[in-house]
Amino acid sequence: MRALARIDAGAIARNTARMARAADGAAVCAVVKSDGYGHGALTAARAVHDGGATWLAVAAAAEARMLRDAGIDARVLVMGALDPEELAVALEAGADVVAWTSEFLEALPGDARVHVKLDSGMGRLGTRDPELATQLVEAAGDRLAGLMTHFATADELQDTFMDEQLRRFVAWVTPLRERFPDAVVHAANSAATLRDPATHFDMVRPGIALYGMDPFGEDPFARELEPALTLLTKVLAVKDVAPGESAGYGRRFVAPAATRLATLPIGYGDGWRRALTNNADVLIGGRRFPLVGTVSMDNITVDVGLESAVAVGDEAVLIGAQGPERILAEEVAKRLDTINYEVSCALTPRVVRA
Numbered sequence: 001m002r003a004l005a006r007i008d009a010g011a012i013a014r015n016t017a018r019m020a021r022a023a024d025g026a027a028v029c030a031v032v033k034s035d036g037y038g039h040g041a042l043t044a045a046r047a048v049h050d051g052g053a054t055w056l057a058v059a060a061a062a063e064a065r066m067l068r069d070a071g072i073d074a075r076v077l078v079m080g081a082l083d084p085e086e087l088a089v090a091l092e093a094g095a096d097v098v099a100w101t102s103e104f105l106e107a108l109p110g111d112a113r114v115h116v117k118l119d120s121g122m123g124r125l126g127t128r129d130p131e132l133a134t135q136l137v138e139a140a141g142d143r144l145a146g147l148m149t150h151f152a153t154a155d156e157l158q159d160t161f162m163d164e165q166l167r168r169f170v171a172w173v174t175p176l177r178e179r180f181p182d183a184v185v186h187a188a189n190s191a192a193t194l195r196d197p198a199t200h201f202d203m204v205r206p207g208i209a210l211y212g213m214d215p216f217g218e219d220p221f222a223r224e225l226e227p228a229l230t231l232l233t234k235v236l237a238v239k240d241v242a243p244g245e246s247a248g249y250g251r252r253f254v255a256p257a258a259t260r261l262a263t264l265p266i267g268y269g270d271g272w273r274r275a276l277t278n279n280a281d282v283l284i285g286g287r288r289f290p291l292v293g294t295v296s297m298d299n300i301t302v303d304v305g306l307e308s309a310v311a312v313g314d315e316a317v318l319i320g321a322q323g324p325e326r327i328l329a330e331e332v333a334k335r336l337d338t339i340n341y342e343v344s345c346a347l348t349p350r351v352v353r354a
């Protein structure tokens with residue numbers, strides 16, 4: 001074993017149940033795109049079912065196809081834009097799709113299920129024009145399955161743009177709800193689900209929270225979420241270094257004093273980003289040690305000092321808990337000046353999921 005992503009399916013199920021409680025009666029559509037935010041889409045799909053999710057959402061037709069091929073029979077929504085070839089794959093997989101143009105709607109067969117998307121301010125997918133959106137709803141006929149939008153700033157608690165988007169969506173959707181009572185109305189991502197019950201409608205679409213990461217980028221435990229990912233590896237070598245000796249490409253660590261370095265078989269080829277050079281901690285034996293030197297494609301080095309008993313074969317945790325210590329994906333994200341989503345999605349297929 002080089003690097004292992006140990007996934008706690010029970011935690012994903014409990015996080016799903018926690019989001020279902022927050023949704024307070026609204027259905028849960030669990031977002032499992034990008035291989036379940038790096039956790040494994042199939043593991044996630046099964047776990048969220050155990051936690052009470054009744055729908056799954058993905059971005060790409062191929063992701064829906066993969067779920068079906070593995071025997072997942074939940075309702076699946078493909079949220080992304082689809083070219084004709086991808087649309088055929090999505091429909092063949094029995095997935096619902098999203099429409100915001102007449103051309104796309106006209107290409108849908110009579111037995112398709114479609115969700116019409118209003119762009120209430122995300123500025124990405126969906127139509128900005130509520131009148132066109134209403135025309136699409138009317139033209140969808142029996143194919144109409146849902147009415148949706150997506151928030152741009154739900155995770156920014158001090159920002160009020162979510163309220164503005166909600167206002168625009170409510171103005172559009174309220175009369176349609178009366179005319180099309182069977183259409184499922186949905187808008188809320190994880191942050192919106194936790195932040196404002198007015199965003200829940202018939203169904204919520206959480207992703208990040210299901211994996212036990214904080215949609216607000218801080219502390220998952222404060223949101224009653226349990227991290228589901230432990231990223232670990234093993235010490236493969238330990239060596240003494242004298243003052244002035246260096247480790248890694250570019251000699252970006254030069255020992256100021258005698259110390260001991262542990263080499264760990266994980267690198268940017270596994271998704272442990274090079275920007276973590278001299279910029280991360282690693283847990284070994286329940287203690288934090290600094291990653292020193294350049295992150296290379298396949299290895300990193302950790303300064304374990306002369307006093308520790310770190311030895312070849314010891315387990316090393318890069319994300320997760322060991323003894324009294326814990327490194328959150330949120331901590332790694334802050335060091336990288338990014339978001340927790342990117343930390344787990346960055347893990348490459350070389351990291352064994354177990």
Ligand SMILES: Cc1ncc(COP(=O)(O)O)c(C=O)c1O
Nearest residue numbers: 031079150189190205206207208
């Ligand atoms: C349209 C849509 N809905 C819901 C989600 C889930 O968002 P989150 O992971 O922030 O809960 C996403 C993810 O980016 C999305 O693109």
